[in-house]
Amino acid sequence: MSMEVRKRKDSQLQTKTNKADSKDRSSDEIKPKFGPLPQFRTQRVWARGVMVLGVFAVVYFSSKSNKEIALAKYKDVHEYLAQEVSCSASYKDEVIKFPGCLPKRCGRLVSDKIISASEATALLDMAKRLLAMGKPLGGAAILDLHSGAISYEQGFVNMYKMNEAASVFRDSDFELYRTVQTKIQLAVANYFQVERDILYLTHPTFFSRLTSSPPLTIHDEYWHTHVDKETYEAFHFTSLLYLSDYGRDFQGGRFVFVDADKVNRTVEPRTGRVSMFTSGSENTHFVERVSAGTRYAITVSFTCDQKHAISHPVIHDKRNT
Numbered sequence: 001m002s003m004e005v006r007k008r009k010d011s012q013l014q015t016k017t018n019k020a021d022s023k024d025r026s027s028d029e030i031k032p033k034f035g036p037l038p039q040f041r042t043q044r045v046w047a048r049g050v051m052v053l054g055v056f057a058v059v060y061f062s063s064k065s066n067k068e069i070a071l072a073k074y075k076d077v078h079e080y081l082a083q084e085v086s087c088s089a090s091y092k093d094e095v096i097k098f099p100g101c102l103p104k105r106c107g108r109l110v111s112d113k114i115i116s117a118s119e120a121t122a123l124l125d126m127a128k129r130l131l132a133m134g135k136p137l138g139g140a141a142i143l144d145l146h147s148g149a150i151s152y153e154q155g156f157v158n159m160y161k162m163n164e165a166a167s168v169f170r171d172s173d174f175e176l177y178r179t180v181q182t183k184i185q186l187a188v189a190n191y192f193q194v195e196r197d198i199l200y201l202t203h204p205t206f207f208s209r210l211t212s213s214p215p216l217t218i219h220d221e222y223w224h225t226h227v228d229k230e231t232y233e234a235f236h237f238t239s240l241l242y243l244s245d246y247g248r249d250f251q252g253g254r255f256v257f258v259d260a261d262k263v264n265r266t267v268e269p270r271t272g273r274v275s276m277f278t279s280g281s282e283n284t285h286f287v288e289r290v291s292a293g294t295r296y297a298i299t300v301s302f303t304c305d306q307k308h309a310i311s312h313p314v315i316h317d318k319r320n321t
């Protein structure tokens, strides 16, 4: 090869190598997709500040939400699960107006042994049969055997005035309802140590059926935290009889006591389970929204105020009203 040819080749090789080098260098440089990144000198300080704020936010919000404890789980069968809570001052001020009404204790009692399994099954059958006469728009339907009110479209109608009433009701429904209410009344008198004769059934005492359908009227919003004595003026003692099972027949729908010690204590409904409590602010509570299935229950309420007493419903009276 002549000197001239070698020089040309060398220079060609050099040019190629230079090209390759510049290509490599450009691929090493990271080009930000959206232009140059801002360079804060205080970037680290900012990052730390944001982290500290995040930790504060987590601590703040978790300290605001109550801790949760299961008072009565679905799977456990309780004969007598009691929890005493100090009576609120306003509750005491209210009940002392009625001789013999001040309970020995305030608080709650859950028992799976007051109502028999066959009574609960028969009541559930009755609840399903009678509530089928209603036409609720949202997820909550009620049926009050005392007044005859049943959820119907935007409000309520008197079911005793409905054409199908005579064929739907059975005499045994009223006997069963009375027997069960009397058993609950005795249990309330026993646990709270008040005379049975001064515990009157009061309004509203009703069957309820809850589903996950979206609320359409104010009556559908059963999940708000409340005090029964404030919602229903005449209440002194509240009791609930559950007719279906949490986690099997429905999801959600647990009963929750919101306590002053920042603990939410839950009662999981179970067929035949009775939960009773003093109706003052010592027993502030709510019912969780039902997320699936159907939840049946009966609310049986008592007052010591005779002027708010209601009598046991009797089928023959009701058909004539």
Ligand SMILES: O=C(O)CCC(=O)C(=O)O
Residues within 6 Å of the ligand: 208, 228, 240, 255, 285, 286, 287, 297, 299
């Ligand atoms: O159904 C329940 O578990 C409770 C309902 C309730 O809180 C009420 O009727 O005041």
Ligand SMILES: [Fe+2]
Residues within 6 Å of the ligand: 226, 227, 228, 285
């Ligand atoms: Fe309530």
